[in-house]
Amino acid sequence: xxxxxxxxxxxxxxxxxxxxxxxxxxxxxxxxxxxxxxxxxxxxxxxxxxxxxxxxxxxxxxxxxxxxxxxxxxxxxxxxxxxxxxxxxxxxxxxxxxxxxxxxxxxxxxxxxxxxxxxxxxxxxxxxxxxxxxxxxxxxxxxxxxxxxxxxxxxxxxxxxxxxxxxxxxxxxxxxxxxxxxxxxxxxxxxxxxxxxxxxxxxxxxxxxxxxxxxxxxx
DNA sequence: GGCCAGGACACCA
DNA sequence: TGGTGTCATGGC
Numbered sequence: 001x002x003x004x005x006x007x008x009x010x011x012x013x014x015x016x017x018x019x020x021x022x023x024x025x026x027x028x029x030x031x032x033x034x035x036x037x038x039x040x041x042x043x044x045x046x047x048x049x050x051x052x053x054x055x056x057x058x059x060x061x062x063x064x065x066x067x068x069x070x071x072x073x074x075x076x077x078x079x080x081x082x083x084x085x086x087x088x089x090x091x092x093x094x095x096x097x098x099x100x101x102x103x104x105x106x107x108x109x110x111x112x113x114x115x116x117x118x119x120x121x122x123x124x125x126x127x128x129x130x131x132x133x134x135x136x137x138x139x140x141x142x143x144x145x146x147x148x149x150x151x152x153x154x155x156x157x158x159x160x161x162x163x164x165x166x167x168x169x170x171x172x173x174x175x176x177x178x179x180x181x182x183x184x185x186x187x188x189x190x191x192x193x194x195x196x197x198x199x200x201x202x203x204x205x206x207x208x209x210x211x212x213x214x215x216x217x218x219x
Numbered sequence: 220g221g222c223c224a225g226g227a228c229a230c231c232a
Numbered sequence: 233t234g235g236t237g238t239c240a241t242g243g244c
Contacts, residue, residue: 039226045242080241088227126227146225191225230237
């Protein structure tokens with residue numbers, strides 16, 4: 001994939017949708033929790049769960065570490081898969097305490113190279129959740145790939161349909177300048193594009209980035 | 220009333 | 233190692 005293509009797709013998306021203001025979270029820890037809660041779940045449902053956690057004043061590493069898992073599950077119920085996610089949040093917060101004394105600032109000091117594999121080793125943290133945490137909570141320059149990214153960029157022939165996560169990620173990271181702000185905005189814009197214009201129907205002509213970027217200067 | 224959402228994991232061949 | 237089932241709520 002050519003550099004100018006990815007950069008210009010970004011410019012085009014930005015022009016249409018404007019800044020997305022991601023990630024919608026008040027603190028890095030809240031962003032981290034949101035990354036788990038939003039797994040295969042609409043963000044509106046995640047918001048309800050986060051409101052519950054905030055209302056109960058358990059949206060801190062210490063409080064979440066101390067809360068009973070059954071109570072946690074009840075609070076995050078609106079986000080769906082609540083039993084699964086309660087377990088995953090517990091694993092994640094346990095990891096945060098074991099490795100960084102419950103302090104995200106300590107975690108942030110570690111390099112991506114060593115931190116990413118560690119995070120991926122935590123139960124319930126797959127590649128997308130991991131990279132969302134790295135980028136949006138810890139402000140590390142890591143490009144997040146999600147279902148929309150795969151769908152959109154494979155449909156227009158930019159990538160193979162079943163391209164592995166890391167492979168597609170490296171396409172973006174090799175071709176784009178290493179910038180937290182750019183990665184942040186680009187991923188958010190792709191999600192917006194996917195929601196607005198791209199349907200799961202593979203025949204949908206409107207969904208394709210190529211179609212979207214028909215204008216000569218974006219080819 | 221069915222489909223889908225900002226995934227990950229367990230299980231099986 | 234790749235495919236399939238499971239986890240679940242809420243909006244449209």
